Amino acid sequence: MPLIDDLTAELARLPGIGRKTALRLTYHLLKRPADEVRRLARALESVAERVRPCTVCGNLTEQQPCALCGNPRRDPTLICVVEESSDIGAIERTGEYRGLYHVLGGRLSPLEGIGPDELNLRSLLPRLGGADAGTGATAGAPGVIREVIVATNPSVEGEATAVYLQQLVRPLGVRVTRLARGLPVGGDLEYADGVTIAEALAGRREL
């Protein structure tokens, strides 16, 4: 049946879903009330049509600018740079950060063909009062941003991305910091791996 085959093929394109799981999901949907299936279809359609990257920070949003960029109670002097929009949720859940964000959309990975041009850097420099890498235009207010917090993942590629950002931002006179690396809270030193302990030692601080 072409319709069932079409739906199965589309579901099988989703990450982590193989042909068998896609078929199981298809038959599950066919057993549900038609209204429920239509709600799912409408939700998918709305997301596809209305969710776009924020023109300021690159976060996925229905409104321009996004709720975080448009919130006057956020601290406009801080920008936290993350790899993906999903990282914002992880930081927001801590309740410890009140600044703004910038989403790169990935990290430097020469092996995968991801260089600086593939990342959302073009809109970062104008936010810091620097020139747009492509057009040379400046759109930001120089001196407003005091600090850029680089929150790329603690991997070798995330580290290289942080170094690249530091080289890009520091000449603008903006403080650049990096999230600390080390032992997890509630963890046990005995069971931590050597790399994590070495990083924790390198990043130790005065008591």
Add this chain to the structure above:
Amino acid sequence: MPVLLLESIVLQTFPYSETSKILRLLTRTHGVRSALARGAMRPKSKYGLLEPFAEGLATFHLREGRELQTLSGFELTRSHQALGRNLVRFGGASLLAELVLRTASEESHPALFDALSAGLAHLEAASDEQVEAVALAECWNLVAHLGFAPSLDECLACGRAIGEDEDVRLDHAAGAVLCAKCAPGGTSSPGRPLPAFARATLGRFLRGVAWPAPERTGAHWALLRRFLLHHVVEGSELRSLEFLESALQERSGTGGPDDA
């Protein structure tokens, strides 16, 4: 289904499903293999660090004939984390990994494994001043281990041994040099001039020796690019080389490698 404990270097990783990763590994005795590490992205994964350039003992349930093996353990021996703290080091390490990914097979090649392992360690240990020459030397050394080394010691046309102080022309497409008698120069002669001192430097690079480093490296990068594109990747794109070249340009503030 034999269980094997293999010395391995992670060349590349891809996310697979929500928590797993597919790895491309260079093993010491079983060449390049792909392996699925289930749950590698979970916070309490049994694998620990599984990212490009990490070295360790990988435990495989090896099924010959299958493209994707299952990784059941990875005991880290060297993380090479410092490679990410300098863009030239990072680009150089990525280029070494890409060369292996593009050319190596499932055949056992312990010398290639040792060359890559040493290359990553040398890049990591090099000072900021040394790192460019080390990157050149390690790339050429890997090219030699992959079996693509240019012949520098005798003339391609007449077969005569080339003296230490002789200037020659290097025909990168032929992968060999021509003496002054066989290729007197000018636009009709094949290849490009390779002075005696540059030939000596290239000879050292092919053995993985970076010192004494050349004063000007632009011509060496241009030669490496031409050579790799012709022999190793046969005209297709070499992404890591482009990244490395732009990192070198950023560092020096110059317009890029010479096309000498």
